[in-house]
Amino acid sequence: MITVIDYGIGNLKSVVKAFEHLGVPVRLSSKPDDLFRSEGIVLPGVGAFGEGMNYLRKNNLDQVIIDFIHKGKPFLGICLGFQLLFSSSEEDKEISGLDLIKGEVKKFDTQIVKKVPHIGWNRVELVQDDPLFRDIVEPRFFYFVHSYFAQPEEEEVIIGKTTYGSYNFASVVRKDNIWGIQCHPEKSSDTGLAFLKNFSEVVNKWK
Amino acid sequence: MLTKRIIPCLDVKDGRVVKGINFVNLRDEGDPVELADYYNREGADELVFLDITASFEKRDIMIDIVRETAARVFIPFTIGGGIRSIGDMRQLLLAGADKVSINSAAVKNPELITEGARKFGSQCIVVAVDAKRKGNNNWEVYINGGRKPVGKSVIEWIREAERLGAGEILLTSMDADGTKEGYDLELLSRAAEEVSKPVIASGGAGKPYHLRDALSKGQADAVLAASIFHEKEYSILQIKQYLAGQNIPVRILT
Numbered sequence: 001m002i003t004v005i006d007y008g009i010g011n012l013k014s015v016v017k018a019f020e021h022l023g024v025p026v027r028l029s030s031k032p033d034d035l036f037r038s039e040g041i042v043l044p045g046v047g048a049f050g051e052g053m054n055y056l057r058k059n060n061l062d063q064v065i066i067d068f069i070h071k072g073k074p075f076l077g078i079c080l081g082f083q084l085l086f087s088s089s090e091e092d093k094e095i096s097g098l099d100l101i102k103g104e105v106k107k108f109d110t111q112i113v114k115k116v117p118h119i120g121w122n123r124v125e126l127v128q129d130d131p132l133f134r135d136i137v138e139p140r141f142f143y144f145v146h147s148y149f150a151q152p153e154e155e156e157v158i159i160g161k162t163t164y165g166s167y168n169f170a171s172v173v174r175k176d177n178i179w180g181i182q183c184h185p186e187k188s189s190d191t192g193l194a195f196l197k198n199f200s201e202v203v204n205k206w207k
Numbered sequence: 208m209l210t211k212r213i214i215p216c217l218d219v220k221d222g223r224v225v226k227g228i229n230f231v232n233l234r235d236e237g238d239p240v241e242l243a244d245y246y247n248r249e250g251a252d253e254l255v256f257l258d259i260t261a262s263f264e265k266r267d268i269m270i271d272i273v274r275e276t277a278a279r280v281f282i283p284f285t286i287g288g289g290i291r292s293i294g295d296m297r298q299l300l301l302a303g304a305d306k307v308s309i310n311s312a313a314v315k316n317p318e319l320i321t322e323g324a325r326k327f328g329s330q331c332i333v334v335a336v337d338a339k340r341k342g343n344n345n346w347e348v349y350i351n352g353g354r355k356p357v358g359k360s361v362i363e364w365i366r367e368a369e370r371l372g373a374g375e376i377l378l379t380s381m382d383a384d385g386t387k388e389g390y391d392l393e394l395l396s397r398a399a400e401e402v403s404k405p406v407i408a409s410g411g412a413g414k415p416y417h418l419r420d421a422l423s424k425g426q427a428d429a430v431l432a433a434s435i436f437h438e439k440e441y442s443i444l445q446i447k448q449y450l451a452g453q454n455i456p457v458r459i460l461t
Binding site for chain 1: 305328375458459
């Protein structure tokens with residue numbers, strides 16, 4: 001069973017609906033017991049960094065996530081859930097992130113790109129092979145909506161990159177059993193569904 | 208590279224698509240969910256449902272459509288038409304809509320933009336503007352389905368809407384709408400220069416080059432169109448192939 005963390009913000013249901021559509025057993029929950037007993041966890045979300053982190057901390061979910069990851073089970077962060085994996089964000093400087101992947105989340109500068117947020121379909125260019133991209137061939141178009149992008153400290157965690165204006169940012173990362181993706185696979189039509197299906201298969205093989 | 212979005216718009220009345228596709232092999236071509244699914248398979252980048260249901264009691268039908276679409280069609284979709292309150296927004300977003308589009312209500316109560324952006328994130332809040340040309344390089348905002356002028360300049364209003372928290376601007380030229388003679392490119396490019404949020408062009412699409420012009424000369428980030436797709440003059444794939452050939456970045460499925 002995959003658990004999608006219910007943390008009160010954003011349109012979390014679409015991730016659940018995508019898994020349901022794929023026939024993957026899934027539940028939406030914020031109960032520590034449910035999370036801990038899951039085979040895989042997805043942290044989705046749209047919203048602000050500080051608000052997201054505060055919610056996780058207030059409900060002790062940050063520790064649950066860290067414990068789950070230490071057990072070595074597959075974890076996927078999507079959009080805000082991806083950004084929360086990092087150490088900090090320019091969006092809310094005084095609030096630290098989960099710090100599971102070293103690096104900072106930064107804001108797109110309107111001096112560099114005219115339109116912020118980065119909204120629409122853009123490509124993920126793979127820099128490393130990864131099981132989550134199995135059978136997903138070029139051009140790998142995904143749907144993005146974000147004003148902030150992550151800058152990992154270690155180059156090796158970067159699986160995929162995306163070009164927006166003169167930015168070339170890390171759109172997919174992986175560190176051991178932790179994956180993160182900036183775009184919205186649950187809104188990226190067949191390509192995104194294939195990505196989520198691959199995650200469910202990784203989860204299945206893992207247990 | 209970020210691609211330009213092609214967005215079919217479906218008018219829904221009492222739960223049925225009006226002016227729907229006539230030539231497609233669907234079980235029920237008036238069913239909004241079937242059509243949404245069809246357009247997704249054809250390569251639409253997003254969808255807009257415009258609820259033109261007049262009677263208040265029948266509005267719950269739209270919620271069911273949203274719920275069903277969200278369970279079957281995995282591209283972003285926006286609901287517009289008759290959204291007047293934070294409660295209306297919440298209901299649609301909870302049912303699975305990705306964005307809500309507000310028009311008259313935003314003009315009457317601009318606070319709604321701010322409040323919606325604060326509660327749900329500005330990426331959910333599309334401000335739709337009906338613009339009518341008034342002299343040279345000047346456009347006036349109309350509300351109530353284009354029936355009532357409000358004495359506001361379109362350019363000033365979209366700047367204000369952005370400042371209040373709009374995530375995107377859906378800009379319809381009332382002069383061009385229905386003519387099939389092309390988008391109002393002057394309006395679009397003025398708007399694109401004024402705001403840093405994406406501008407979605409609407410009104411006037413009849414030929415593929417109209418979409419090209421809106422996206423190039425008009426500097427729009429996305430184009431909305433209805434009849435050009437519904438009447439099956441061109442498929443989305445055909446239009447995208449044409450645009451790609453004109454050096455406009457689009458998402459084409461292979």
